[in-house]
Each structure stands twice: as C-alpha cells, then as structure tokens.
Amino acid sequence: MCCEAQFLQRLRxxxxxxxxxxxxxxxxxxxxxxxxxxxxxxxxVSVQSSAVDLSTVYxxxxxxxxxxxxxxxxxxxxxxxxxxxxxxxxxxxxxCRRCGRLSRIEPEAVQPLIETLRQRYGFAAEPDHxxxxxLCEACREREAQEAQSAA
Amino acid sequence: MCCEAQFLQRLRxxxxxxxxxxxxxxxxxxxxxxxxxxxxxxxxVSVQSSAVDLSTVYxxxxxxxxxxxxxxxxxxxxxxxxxxxxxxxxxxxxxCRRCGRLSRIEPEAVQPLIETLRQRYGFAAEPDHxxxxxLCEACREREAQEAQSAA
DNA sequence: GTTTCTGCAAAGCCTTTGCAGGCGG
DNA sequence: CCGCCTGCAAAGGCTTTGCAGAAAC
Numbered sequence: 176m177c178c179e180a181q182f183l184q185r186l187r188x189x190x191x192x193x194x195x196x197x198x199x200x201x202x203x204x205x206x207x208x209x210x211x212x213x214x215x216x217x218x219x220v221s222v223q224s225s226a227v228d229l230s231t232v233y234x235x236x237x238x239x240x241x242x243x244x245x246x247x248x249x250x251x252x253x254x255x256x257x258x259x260x261x262x263x264x265x266x267x268x269x270x271c272r273r274c275g276r277l278s279r280i281e282p283e284a285v286q287p288l289i290e291t292l293r294q295r296y297g298f299a300a301e302p303d304h305x306x307x308x309x310l311c312e313a314c315r316e317r318e319a320q321e322a323q324s325a326a
Numbered sequence: 327m328c329c330e331a332q333f334l335q336r337l338r339x340x341x342x343x344x345x346x347x348x349x350x351x352x353x354x355x356x357x358x359x360x361x362x363x364x365x366x367x368x369x370x371v372s373v374q375s376s377a378v379d380l381s382t383v384y385x386x387x388x389x390x391x392x393x394x395x396x397x398x399x400x401x402x403x404x405x406x407x408x409x410x411x412x413x414x415x416x417x418x419x420x421x422c423r424r425c426g427r428l429s430r431i432e433p434e435a436v437q438p439l440i441e442t443l444r445q446r447y448g449f450a451a452e453p454d455h456x457x458x459x460x461l462c463e464a465c466r467e468r469e470a471q472e473a474q475s476a477a
Numbered sequence: 478g479t480t481t482c483t484g485c486a487a488a489g490c491c492t493t494t495g496c497a498g499g500c501g502g
Numbered sequence: 503c504c505g506c507c508t509g510c511a512a513a514g515g516c517t518t519t520g521c522a523g524a525a526a527c
Binding site for chain 1: 400420423429431435436438439442443446447448449450451452453454456458459460461462463466
C-alpha cells in the first residue's frame with residue numbers, strides 16, 4: 176500500500192501519530208473505487224471494527240487533506256465525498272448533469288489547458304482533480320430523442 | 327438589466343410569478359462583483375427592504391438554478407456562493423489554493439479542452455463555470471521566496 | 478511520562494420545510 | 503379568485519467541538 180508509507184512519513188514529520196483508526200480510514204478510502212462520503216467510509220470501517228466513531232472519520236479526512244493526500248468533490252446531489260490522491264494516479268472527472276455519473280479521465284487531456292493558463296495568466300494550475308460538468312454520451316442521445324419525440 | 331427580462335420570460339413559461347422579493351434578489355446578485363453567499367445576498371437585500379427572509383433568498387437561488395440562470399461555487403473556506411450566469415458572460419475561475427482568491431478567465435482558454443473531451447470521450451462539456459485550483463502568480467513567488475529562505 | 482487521539486455526546490451551522498396568510502396574474 | 507409566494511419558526515442533516523479517558527511514542 177503505497178500511500179500508507181507516505182502517510183506515516185508525513186505524520187512523523189509533524190510529530191503526529193499513526194493509530195489503528197487512521198489506518199482503517201486510509202484503508203477504506205483505498206478500497207473504495209471512486210469517491211466516498213464520510214458516512215460511506217464510516218460504514219466500511221465499522222465492518223472491521225465497531226470502535227471507530229464518525230467524528231474520527233471526519234477528523235482523519237481533514238488531516239489527510241492537510242497532508243495533501245486527499246481531495247474533495249461535491250457530488251451532483253450536493254454530498255461531499257473524498258478520494259485519495261495518487262491511488263488511481265492523478266486524474267480528473269467528468270460529471271453528467273443529467274445522470275450524475277462521474278467518469279474518470281486521463282490528466283493528459285487537461286495538460287494543454289494548464290500550459291495555456293500558465294502562459295496567459297501566470298497561474299500554476301494544480302488541478303488535483305478537476306470536475307467538469309456536461310452531458311455524457313448516453314444522456315446526450317436520450318435528450319436528442321426526447322427533443323425529437325416532443326417535436 | 328438584461329437578465330431581468332430573461333428571468334421574467336422563463337418564469338412566465340412555467341406559470342411562475344415575478345415578485346418584489348425575487349426582483350431584489352436578482353438585483354443583488356447583479357450588483358455583486360463576484361460570487362455571493364446566501365447571507366451576503368440577504369444582507370444586501372435587507373438594506374433595501376427589511377421584509378425579505380433568508381429562506382426566500384434560498385428559494386429564489388434554487389429557482390434561478392432550475393432556470394439555468396445561476397451557478398454555484400464552493401469557496402476555499404467551504405462556503406457555497408452563487409453567481410448569475412451571463413452577467414459577466416460565460417467564464418471560468420482560477421482559485422488560488424493559498425490566498426483563496428478567485429480570478430475570472432475567458433472561456434476561450436477552455437475551448438480546446440472541450441473539443442478534446444468531445445472527441446475522446448463523447449462528453450458534451452458545458453462548464454458553466456469551471457473552477458481550477460492552483461497557485462496564483464503572487465503566491466507562487468511567495469512560495470519560491472520561502473523555499474529559498476528556508477534552505 | 479507527555480502529548481496526541483479517540484469516543485461520546487452535545488452544540489453549531491447552513492439549509493430546508495410546514496403552515497397560514499398575502500398577493501400576483 | 504385561484505394558486506403561487508412569503509415570512510415565521512421549527513426541523514433537519516451534516517460537520518465540528520469539548521471533554522475525560524486511552525493510547526502512541
């Protein structure tokens with residue numbers, strides 16, 4: 176588990192401690208395929224041990240964010256969800272405004288934009304992960320059909 | 327006020343009504359330079375008339391979103407803020423991860439990315455407004471200096 | 478041994494909702 | 503007039519916080 180070592184190191188640098196709870200939260204985040212809410216992490220951790228509190232999940236998530244190991248996303252339904260940076264490698268997301276589905280895209284797609292921003296605005300973009308709204312292919316077809324049948 | 331006419335039209339289409347409260351919220355959003363939170367809109371509206379409730383602000387904001395006249399952003403401090411689409415024209419934002427400042431960029435900068443996404447993923451991106459994290463020029467220099475003096 | 482961390486419970490904050498009366502069309 | 507909107511107040515959901523005991527180092 177690549178991130179555990181990194182986690183441990185960054186904790187040590189700051190004089191912080193590695194606890195079983197923190198390990199479990201980290202593992203849960205690692206297992207989840209996509210983003211997970213605090214509740215989802217909590218549920219997953221609870222299976223292993225009933226001795227972890229929701230507040231600890233929140234505290235650990237905040238810690239991971241400070242350590243730049245975690246990124247946050249706002250889901251279509253407004254729920255906050257978390258994802259480890261670096262598990263799937265850096266990446267970005269497309270979010271369908273109709274079905275709400277998130278899909279992952281390669282960072283290369285965004286690289287030219289980053290270049291442009293640096294040149295034109297002097298801005299060093301570090302999109303841990305960008306969330307781009309739009310219509311996915313399936314929903315686009317659905318909307319096209321609806322428009323037809325409505326006409 | 328370009329958006330008021332559009333607002334009225336879309337309200338009518340749905341059999342909804344134009345009330346003084348809705349006008350005031352719209353005006354407040356129009357006057358604000360950047361994004362405004364519900365509280366900020368409320369404060370601004372309260373100056374004109376003490377007879378507007380916070381819940382009405384929330385309801386109006388939600389309505390404007392349904393009507394696709396308003397977009398939401400999550401500020402660096404986690405606060406939700408709102409901005410009319412089309413007042414400043416379509417645009418995107420750069421958000422500095424250090425000072426939190428938002429700056430506006432032209433949509434053209436993002437156009438090539440939208441093309442790429444369509445071609446490679448069949449995704450019809452409609453970024454009302456994208457928020458791209460990174461370091462602004464000033465903070466980048468500051469960090470560089472700090473790194474130097476630390477060494 | 479210290480200092481950090483945790484669980485528990487309670488508070489806090491922002492946002493939403495129910496309801497009776499008001500008002501736009 | 504009808505049905506949408508509003509203010510008020512209260513509920514709601516998620517997140518944070520205070521505290522005393524437990525645990526890492």
